[in-house]
Amino acid sequence: MFGGGAPDGRAEPISAMQTDDRKTLEQRHQMSELERLRHSCAHVMATAILRLWPDAQFAYGPPVETGFYYDLECSHRITPEDFERIEAEMKQEIKANHVFERIAVSREQAVVDASSGRLGGLAERPGNPSKFKLDLLGAIPEGEPISYYRNGDFLDLCAGPHVMRTGNIGAFKLTSVASAYYKGDEKNPQLQRVYGTAFKNKTQLEEWLKMQEEAKKRDHRKLGQEMGLFFMDAEYTGPGMPLWLPNGTVLVEELEKLAKETEFAAGYVRVRTPHLAKEKMYLTSGHLPYYAESMFPPMTLLEGDDPAKRPLLREKFQEALHDGAELTPDKIDTFLERAYQIFKAEGLEGDRYYLKAMNCPHHHRIFAAEPRSYRDLPLRMAEYGCCYRYEQSGELFGLMRVRSLNMNDAHIYCTEDQFAAEFAAVNEMYLKYFKIFGLEKYIMRFSTHAASGLGKKYVNEPALWLKTEDMVRRVLQQSGINYVEVPNEAAFYGPKIDVQVWSAIGREFTIATNQVDFAVPARFGLEYRDRDNTMRTPLCIHRAPLGTHERFVGFLIEHYAGNFPLWLAPEQVRVLPVTEQQLDYARALVAELRGAMVRAEFEFSNDKLQGRIQRAEAARAHHILVVGQKEQDAVAVAVRIHGKGQQGVRPRAEVVADILQSIRERRS
RNA sequence: GCCAGUUUAGCUCAGUGGUAGAGCAUCCGAUUUGUAAUCGGACGGUCGUCGGUUCAAAUCCGACAACUGGCUCCA
CATH class of the missing domain: 3.30.980.10 (Threonyl-trna Synthetase; Chain A, domain 2)
Incomplete structure (x- = not known):
């Protein structure tokens, strides 16, 4: 048995x-x-x-x-x-x-x-x-x-x-x-x-076996702690919800900057939307019936907007605290339990709000916010949106699988005629990013529906499925991109392309996604007035070339083994004066670099130069600039690059110019 | 969510039933330094949480939590 x-x-x-x-x-x-x-x-x-x-x-x-x-x-x-x-x-x-x-x-x-x-x-x-x-x-x-x-x-x-x-x-x-x-x-x-x-x-x-040992050292969870990138505070923030530390925030913000520049150049507009929405939003989008178990449970507000009930709310909180004792941390759980029961008994339940698990419905509502013409299309709406997904506890994995995530999201509303060009442009953007990060090993997975799942796993529109899948397949074939087709793995609203990459330590990840949506815009009643004066429903492309900050940063940590290129490095420059005599010279150099938005730090402690070099290397400061009396006299700096050793003494202005150029070009 | 393992100082780890330890980090003092670790001192822990067994628990048992390795899942 x-x-x-x-x-x-x-x-x-x-x-x-x-x-x-x-x-x-x-x-x-x-x-x-x-x-x-x-x-x-x-x-x-x-x-x-x-x-x-x-x-x-x-x-x-x-x-x-x-x-x-x-x-x-x-x-x-x-x-x-x-x-x-x-x-x-x-x-x-x-x-x-x-x-x-x-x-x-x-x-x-x-x-x-x-x-x-x-x-x-x-x-x-x-x-x-x-x-x-x-x-x-x-x-x-x-x-x-x-x-x-x-x-x-x-x-x-x-x-x-x-x-x-x-x-x-x-x-x-x-x-x-x-x-x-x-x-x-x-x-x-x-x-x-x-x-x-x-x-x-x-x-x-x-x-x-040796390689396995090396791989362990590159693990993003280990490096994330060593380098002060992120912190998982399971007890207070909750499991799967990273807190970005200052160094990690640098990575996140550099990625955002890259995305904003790239998207601006590609004709996107930016929007911002709240983290919460009413139940109606996700009932309309169809997410609740398909994915409710993957969303955080709803928050319930007071019945309607009845202001008379608001004092009652506070009163009931007080009641829950019946012993009048101070609400010390060890009592919070008991209190919440008690409060919840009282609220329920009082019928203090009203509108249900959900944390957003995806940005698309919000963007759809922005599309619907004003009348649209075919002249407005394609409308490319981008947002680094923060979403929350209730992943099963056993599925959480460092930064790679989390419950709070920031998506490099955008939705492109377009006509059927525009679709191929827009879809191809998105794929081009992927390749541009991959080049910046020196990403060579990747594969695009083209996920299609299965007839057996229609009406359950997939919206019941057999003709539209075949039509859009054919459109995507043609774009892929024409662009000559390497792809595999996987049946029965599409999103519920349309076929999709996931980009699979391998981190340097051999972990496989879905890092980016590009999806067609022929169903949800109609559910939101989205339409535009066409040339012939009739109303039509746009197609929507969901795309996230940089995936989520969490997963992408996790991937980059392992990809670079923590040794980020200059433009990404949390600490780009560390200046080390040899003796007190060079303090002013060193300070002026740091000030100049910081004035040009270079993340430059300065260190003069009681330790020997050797010790300070050692710490700068351990901290992975990208450029280590040593200035002694010789350099000061010659208006020069002795350059050392993390992991690459000494690069020789060069004129100060030349070194600063090189640093700025390397950052501007995002050199790898 | 399921199966298994792990949890000792900020970090890495030692400690198999009898007074909680080391290195690094931090702080203080000395040292004024030329390319991967100067020297000395101090601070720091309810041994994940709760309960049990025992004269005695970091150590044995149980529950819970988090994490890890997988499985399932992944809009």
Whole structure:
């Protein structure tokens, strides 16, 4: 029976479990040599686990990008402390150098073996059938050959391919243990997933382990703390709601400046909208029925606007504080609980307000605020809007997945004729940004709808879906941008393009988005008067090339490993006088730079120059300008660049001019 | 939300049932400095929170919270 099965305690029949996409035999045989090795290592790991805990039942054990895993169910809860024992057993199996023997079988024979517990086992296990293997057998289409692979005693249902012998596995290491739903479906039981990695030889494994260590140092959460960029104050501000510290605020504001300049040049106008809106807004936009669970719960105001009830509100607050004691922090929770109950009993409930989870409805209302003509289009409305989304607690992840986010948002209202040019221009803007940040590895995911989701996941407009998807596809093809098309992942109001990037430490992120909306403008009754004097509904393009500040800054931290280019660096220049004799000269230099909006600091402490250099480097000040008597006499500075060492002594005016130019050009 | 792990000073971490520690940071003093750490001293913790076991809990047990690794999700 399944350990953590259905909520009511009954085990679900495996046959009822949802199946996912299977790899075809052809795809399997395209496995690289390294993937074969890793997949084989998964079998070896299963062998070892069975030696230690013979009741283990195995499900899937594929190679993955960084190694392999095998999902299993077992009476013993495997922890990292067990790794040493498992690895010791694995080494034995490798040393034995068993052949990976392929055995073709009939479906009938496979069912018999699985029922006896032989598959994914070292021997027959009466009363403990290979239930996952039985389920997998059922998913193999009629006519497809069925095969086992055997290494020593371990026999597994497996299409392969494998390496020749267990001895071919050069070096391996178990890395972590996690849990995973069987077949990735929430409704299925959770299995234990043991992760490992394997390489041809020990050198490659060690290199990989070293890289992992390096990656840890670039983690944006670690660097964010070290560099004073942001602070997660879960206890007071709330989980997933970063507080931007001064250094992080610099990054945010530089990005905003970049966006404002770029958007201004591209003919956008800017707007600003509140963080709250009435329930009607999101009922109209359609977000509440589709995404209510992802929004913060509503705030309830007093009934209507009845001013007579306002004193009552205060009175009831006082009542909740009935003991008249001071409201010290430790009493706040109890107080709120009490106040809430009293309010409810008094019927002090009225309009419901929601924190905005997206800016579009607000922008739609701005569009509707005055009559529009075809001459006004395209209308490109931009805002760095602050939104709030109630992400599930387990999904929060540093700056990458948060509950309060600032979007590089804009909505472009246009006619059908204008659509292609506008959509292409947005894609061009993406590429311009990527160039500034030296971003080379990215892919555009074009998400389309699925007919089965119409009316549920997607607005029920089959013809419009096909039409707009075709429009987007044509723009993509004409611009020659690399893209993949993914069915059944569109937004509820239209197809979209997400830009996937990889941070320097290999994390994959959706950093930007570009979406078509053919549904919501109509729900808000948006229209413009066309050339022929008829009223038409505009198309809307939602776009966010820089995504959110939170995610983009998080990405940049890892991308640059905290070593930002001059224009982004929180501290652009640190001036270090060698002795007290150069204090005035140094101060004047800082004043000149700050007068030109350069983030320049000055340090003269009791420490030796060496110590101050060390601290300036640790603080990642981009330019370190050392001024001693020689420099002062020559009106020069000794330049040192963070991470690059000394650059020599140069005339002061020249250095200042270079700094200003590098910042202006946003050089990388 | 689910499974598992973690939580000791501002930061990095040691401390396996018997008087809470180190380095860095901070503050004070000395040192006046030429390219990645001058020297000395002081300050700093209800060991995540609440409860339990025990003569005695950072340490053992339980609940909750946050974070981490995954899964699911991601307008």
